[in-house]
Amino acid sequence: EVQLVESGGGLVKPGGSLRLSCAGSGFTFSNGWMNWVRQAPGKGLEWVGRIKSKPDGGTTDYAASVKGRFTISRDDSKNTVWLQMNSLKTEETAMYYCTVGAMSDYWGQGTLVTVSP
Amino acid sequence: EIVLTQSPDTLSLSPGERATLSCRASQSVSNNYLGWYQQKPGQAPRLLIYGASTRATGIPDRFSGSGSGTDFTLTISRLEPEDFAVYYCQQYGTSPLTFGGGTKVEIK
Numbered sequence: 001e002v003q004l005v006e007s008g009g010g011l012v013k014p015g016g017s018l019r020l021s022c023a024g025s026g027f028t029f030s031n032g033w034m035n036w037v038r039q040a041p042g043k044g045l046e047w048v049g050r051i052k053s054k055p056d057g058g059t060t061d062y063a064a065s066v067k068g069r070f071t072i073s074r075d076d077s078k079n080t081v082w083l084q085m086n087s088l089k090t091e092e093t094a095m096y097y098c099t100v101g102a103m104s105d106y107w108g109q110g111t112l113v114t115v116s117p
Numbered sequence: 118e119i120v121l122t123q124s125p126d127t128l129s130l131s132p133g134e135r136a137t138l139s140c141r142a143s144q145s146v147s148n149n150y151l152g153w154y155q156q157k158p159g160q161a162p163r164l165l166i167y168g169a170s171t172r173a174t175g176i177p178d179r180f181s182g183s184g185s186g187t188d189f190t191l192t193i194s195r196l197e198p199e200d201f202a203v204y205y206c207q208q209y210g211t212s213p214l215t216f217g218g219g220t221k222v223e224i225k
Contacts, residue, residue, distance in 0.1 A: 046216065047207070062213070097162075103150065103209045104162075105173065107161040108161065109161055
């Protein structure tokens with residue numbers, strides 16, 4: 001059974017930083033394209049970014065709204081992907097989901113990030 | 118970036134009725150890499166359809182996807198009580214990946 005478990009969410013002040021983690025199991029992690037998707041309270045889904053598998057180049061792509069402030073990385077030996085978030089804004093308060101697959105076949109339950117003074 | 122517009126915003130139907138949801142893209146979706154997701158309150162989204170028309174593992178056959186290019190449709194042939202939820206489309210063929218704004222299917 002595929003499992004994705006996010007952690008690292010919490011309360012942070014505007015301009016602050018936070019690093020989210022996502023641990024995967026039940027699939028060959030090293031072959032998985034890993035995405036981060038967020039959802040502000042009561043709003044729709046927003047794709048944040050992804051990291052491809054190393055066999056597919058290991059490259060990253062980001063939404064324009066986070067490019068230059070957020071960084072996605074992975075350690076296949078730990079079956080973990082991270083989302084480093086810097087210069088956070090209040091409007092980035094959201095549930096952050098980790099997903100696997102080019103089309104987000106599987107989703108974690110999310111970790112809540114609150115950006116507030 | 119490719120903008121996806123879903124319509125209608127809300128669909129009010131009764132159990133047993135047919136639901137037809139639309140997703141229109143601002144430009145052609147590469148390789149018809151279009152997915153549909155279902156989200157219930159307090160839960161993470163779940164993949165229903167990928168490649169515009171292929172059901173994901175374990176998805177009942179009352180869910181079907183169709184379309185190509187810029188116009189896509191999700192059809193639920195006969196609504197079950199558990200199908201009342203919010204549905205999103207996403208294109209994953211061109212970076213940045215983008216989601217539509219969602220359609221809420223509510224009980225009439």
